[in-house]
Amino acid sequence: MPSILSSKNLIVLYALLALVYVSGLFIPLMENDSAQHATMAMRMYLNNDFVHLFKGFNEYLDKPHMHFWLAGLSFKIFGISHWAYRIPALLFTLLGAYSCYGLGKELYGKMAGHIAALIFLSAQAIILANHDVRTDAVLTGASIFALWQLATYINRGNWQNAVLGSIGTAVAFSTKGLLGIFFIAIPIFCHILYTRSWKKLWSWKVVLGLLAFFLACAPMLYAYYTQFDLHPDKVVNGQTNVSGIKFIFWDQSFNRITGSGFESNNTDYLFFFHTLLWAFLPWAFITYIGIFDRSRQFFKLRFKYQKGLEFLTVGGFWLTMIIINASKSKLPHYMNSLFPVLAVLLAGYLVYLFKADHLKQLRLLVRVQTVVVILATSLSLLLIFLVFPLPSIPLLIAYVALFSLLVYTLIKKQEYLSKIIIVSVLFTVFLNFSLNTQFYPNLLRYQAGNNMVKIIEDQDIDIQDVYLLEGPYSWTLSFYTKRQTPEVSIADIKNLHGKWVFVYDRNIDELKDHDIQWDESLETDHYRITMLSLAFLNPNTRAQELKKAYLLKIH
Numbered sequence: 163m164p165s166i167l168s169s170k171n172l173i174v175l176y177a178l179l180a181l182v183y184v185s186g187l188f189i190p191l192m193e194n195d196s197a198q199h200a201t202m203a204m205r206m207y208l209n210n211d212f213v214h215l216f217k218g219f220n221e222y223l224d225k226p227h228m229h230f231w232l233a234g235l236s237f238k239i240f241g242i243s244h245w246a247y248r249i250p251a252l253l254f255t256l257l258g259a260y261s262c263y264g265l266g267k268e269l270y271g272k273m274a275g276h277i278a279a280l281i282f283l284s285a286q287a288i289i290l291a292n293h294d295v296r297t298d299a300v301l302t303g304a305s306i307f308a309l310w311q312l313a314t315y316i317n318r319g320n321w322q323n324a325v326l327g328s329i330g331t332a333v334a335f336s337t338k339g340l341l342g343i344f345f346i347a348i349p350i351f352c353h354i355l356y357t358r359s360w361k362k363l364w365s366w367k368v369v370l371g372l373l374a375f376f377l378a379c380a381p382m383l384y385a386y387y388t389q390f391d392l393h394p395d396k397v398v399n400g401q402t403n404v405s406g407i408k409f410i411f412w413d414q415s416f417n418r419i420t421g422s423g424f425e426s427n428n429t430d431y432l433f434f435f436h437t438l439l440w441a442f443l444p445w446a447f448i449t450y451i452g453i454f455d456r457s458r459q460f461f462k463l464r465f466k467y468q469k470g471l472e473f474l475t476v477g478g479f480w481l482t483m484i485i486i487n488a489s490k491s492k493l494p495h496y497m498n499s500l501f502p503v504l505a506v507l508l509a510g511y512l513v514y515l516f517k518a519d520h521l522k523q524l525r526l527l528v529r530v531q532t533v534v535v536i537l538a539t540s541l542s543l544l545l546i547f548l549v550f551p552l553p554s555i556p557l558l559i560a561y562v563a564l565f566s567l568l569v570y571t572l573i574k575k576q577e578y579l580s581k582i583i584i585v586s587v588l589f590t591v592f593l594n595f596s597l598n599t600q601f602y603p604n605l606l607r608y609q610a611g612n613n614m615v616k617i618i619e620d621q622d623i624d625i626q627d628v629y630l631l632e633g634p635y636s637w638t639l640s641f642y643t644k645r646q647t648p649e650v651s652i653a654d655i656k657n658l659h660g661k662w663v664f665v666y667d668r669n670i671d672e673l674k675d676h677d678i679q680w681d682e683s684l685e686t687d688h689y690r691i692t693m694l695s696l697a698f699l700n701p702n703t704r705a706q707e708l709k710k711a712y713l714l715k716i717h
Contacts, residue, residue, distance in 0.1 A: 167273070167580060167583060182591055183252060186293035189602045190642075192294050193691075193692065195296045199295070206234040218649075223390065225337070226338070228297075228300060236249045255302070258307070261310040262281075262310075268317065270510040278508075281508055287441035287498055287501060288302070293602070302499045302501070302502065307326075307327075307330040308331040309502075311327030313474060316350070316353055319362065319367070321370055325371055329375070329378045332377075336379060344482075348485075349474045349482075352477030353478075358467065385406075386409070389406060390404050428489075428490060435487070443538065443590075444538065448527045448531060449504055479500065515579070521578065524579055524582070527578070539589060546601065549604075549701065550601065564596075568592050610636065610711035611637065612638040614664060615639060623662060627660070627662050628713070629647065631664065633666075655676075662715050666710070667709050673714075678716070680716055683713070684712065685712050686711055688710055
């Protein structure tokens with residue numbers, strides 16, 4: 163097959179994507195989940211307690227331990243910082259990209275593997291998961307690694323692949339519970355179903371893989387057993403006799419499916435179908451074209467096995483989407499682990515069109531991507547130049563260089579598939595490098611917790627004298643002061659003579675009603691930056707949207 167991308171092109175594209183991911187390491191953490199998880203991992207590190215999970219000062223029974231262990235280990239190696247917190251996510255994203263390459267190569271060939279890796283690394287939700295770090299980056303990397311290894315076992319029968327796939331599955335399970343296994347099991351089931359490889363399941367190699375799975379899960383299960391099962395008298399989420407083992411094997415995932423224990427249920431059964439349109443940018447529209455074209459092929463063949471076709475990605479996509487859309491609890495990042503599967507699907511589809519010389523379809527995909535890139539680039543230019551002050555001269559030069567390269571590639575005549583890949587990746591690089599170095603740093607000037615820590619440092623205030631008023635917890639205040647900031651009720655504030663209490667402006671009237679007085683007041687702007695509005699983004703109306711947070715020295 164003629165080369166789609168030269169070695170030089172691949173090196174340049176991977177290097178530019180590396181620039182995006184490295185620039186994202188140094189953005190301050192965002193409230194709530196990212197800063198919350200970082201603070202929970204920090205508590206593990208500071209207390210040298212990697213068995214018990216706490217959210218603030220309360221027992222935590224939700225997501226399992228792996229993400230927090232990895233972040234805590236990173237703190238042990240590099241110290242407490244937001245970039246150290248992000249290191250495990252970045253490493254598992256690299257593992258995910260390599261696994262996309264491996265699975266794409268296994269199913270479609272080496273060039274498809276590279277294209278799958280580039281698609282995965284340039285997907286918008288994957289980049290977001292590396293600076294707004296939760297459990298998703300670790301889960302996604304572990305899931306696609308396991309999927310690659312298990313699919314290779316089904317194809318080739320090597321015991322090493324069965325063991326590695328089982329260990330990857332255990333890491334996914336120890337990161338997100340049964341949801342981690344779900345994203346692996348569904349595509350593997352579709353692969354076995356289509357290839358009629360049921361005999362591969364009845365093997366001592368599978369038994370060895372199961373043993374590896376439970377051994378790799380043992381640390382997480384031990385931690386749950388120690389924290390919860392050994393203490394039936396503990397009150398957790400308003401209940402006693404709580405079993406951590408039962409929770410991770412059953413309650414955690416099925417509560418999400420039924421919506422039990424969640425404040426609101428999402429009954430939009432197309433939620434993840436339209437979420438994909440932004441989360442998988444810039445690839446979403448041509449991915450849907452590929453999905454429907456591939457699905458049409460299978461219906462035309464009446465699902466009879468045909469060499470050169472694979473059902474792992476197409477069947478995995480449809481079955482996964484149907485099930486997760488039926489769940490009552492839905493958030494966009496729940497589908498992150500599906501994106502590497504889509505990357506392989508799209509890569510295989512594009513290579514198929516190239517090899518079959520389907521120029522008409524490729525020309526259509528070029529036009530679709532051109533429209534998507536032009537519209538999205540126009541929006542990103544507005545974010546860079548109108549929402550916040552202009553960047554520094556060196557950054558401005560970098561933006562102009564990336565933008566010029568993107569425009570040159572858009573207008574340059576070249577082979578269709580090469581143009582689709584290069585233009586799409588260059589757009590992602592331009593957009594996210596500018597977001598990471600211009601938009602997010604300016605945005606985070608309006609998040610109260612981390613900015614109040616700068617004031618505390620400038621005023622040389624002893625952090626041991628700082629408290630939080632009970633209510634919405636400022637995780638960034640705790641993380642950037644490198645301590646679990648204690649909470650205090652309004653009734654107890656009067657006992658804190660000479661101490662400092664962090665409050666939001668909505669608390670001020672309540673403090674006055676309780677006759678609480680203070681000698682000094684330090685303030686900073688506050689806005690919930692994960693819920694942006696047009697009024698906030700407009701510099702002319704932003705001041706009206708801002709609230710205040712205060713640090714009060716109690717009289």
